[in-house]
Amino acid sequence: xxxxxxxxxxxxxxxxxxxxxxxxxxxxxxxxxxxxxxxxxxxxxxxxxxxxxxxxxxxxxxxxxxxxxxxxxxxxxxxxxxxxxxxxxxxxxxxxxxxxxxxxxxxxxxxxx
Amino acid sequence: xxxxxxxxxxxxxxxxxxxxxxxxxxxxxxxxxxxxxxxxxxxxxxxxxxxxxxxxxxxxxxxxxxxxxxxxxxxxxxxxxxxxxxxxxxxxxxxxxxxxxxxxxxxxxxxxxxx
Numbered sequence: 001x002x003x004x005x006x007x008x009x010x011x012x013x014x015x016x017x018x019x020x021x022x023x024x025x026x027x028x029x030x031x032x033x034x035x036x037x038x039x040x041x042x043x044x045x046x047x048x049x050x051x052x053x054x055x056x057x058x059x060x061x062x063x064x065x066x067x068x069x070x071x072x073x074x075x076x077x078x079x080x081x082x083x084x085x086x087x088x089x090x091x092x093x094x095x096x097x098x099x100x101x102x103x104x105x106x107x108x109x110x111x112x113x
Numbered sequence: 114x115x116x117x118x119x120x121x122x123x124x125x126x127x128x129x130x131x132x133x134x135x136x137x138x139x140x141x142x143x144x145x146x147x148x149x150x151x152x153x154x155x156x157x158x159x160x161x162x163x164x165x166x167x168x169x170x171x172x173x174x175x176x177x178x179x180x181x182x183x184x185x186x187x188x189x190x191x192x193x194x195x196x197x198x199x200x201x202x203x204x205x206x207x208x209x210x211x212x213x214x215x216x217x218x219x220x221x222x223x224x225x226x227x228x
Contacts (some may be wrong), residue, residue: 004155032213033213033214037219043221044116044117044219044220044221044222045156045204045206045219046218046219047216047217050214050216052214091155091156093155095213095214096213100158100169101146101158101213101217103155103156103157104155105153105154105155106153106154106155
């Protein structure tokens with residue numbers, strides 16, 4: 001069975017600094033997708049970034065980028081130039097070709113002014 | 114474009130009572146998901162619909178939970194009877210078509226408290 005592990009329950013970062021959130025997963029499948037979702041306080045969960053496992057190039061979306069290490073089954077999220085609006089719960093998620101979605105337990109990120 | 118709409122936003126009931134949650138996905142989205150999110154945890158998939166067909170309900174506790182998506186648009190999730198352990202946030206999400214890669218758009222959730 002697939003699992004997703006986020007080992008950092010809480011993190012904080014100073015505004016304008018860079019922070020990296022960790023995620024590891026376990027699967028025996030070769031075709032899958034990885035996501036980072038953001039859930040701001042009292043607001044809807046939104047997609048931050050996604051990665052296809054067959055692509056070696058790491059995905060980037062403006063200030064957000066990932067470090068995808070397929071052999072190590074690691075999928076970390078780097079947030080550059082952190083902003084106050086980045087304060088949220090961040091969930092790492094895995095989806096297989098059979099559409100089984102597995103979310104991690106989340107990392108609570110607080111950006112400090 | 115309107116997002117995923119859920120109602121009610123909050124619900125407090127006594128154990129053994131029935132409760133229902135409603136979800137209206139983004140217009141044109143064929144895939145609809147219901148998730149359970151316990152406090153401090155990530156969402157856990159309960160059921161996935163492709164149009165009006167429930168294609169994955171393996172995680173839905175069928176003894177007390179039921180769901181429907183008539184006409185392939187709105188969906189209702191029901192619990193009867195509710196238990197104390199059902200207290201959680203129930204999230205609805207939709208995506209425009211079938212496929213694991215597609216972005217899911219989430220609603221604000223319904224926070225259920227069972228007393």
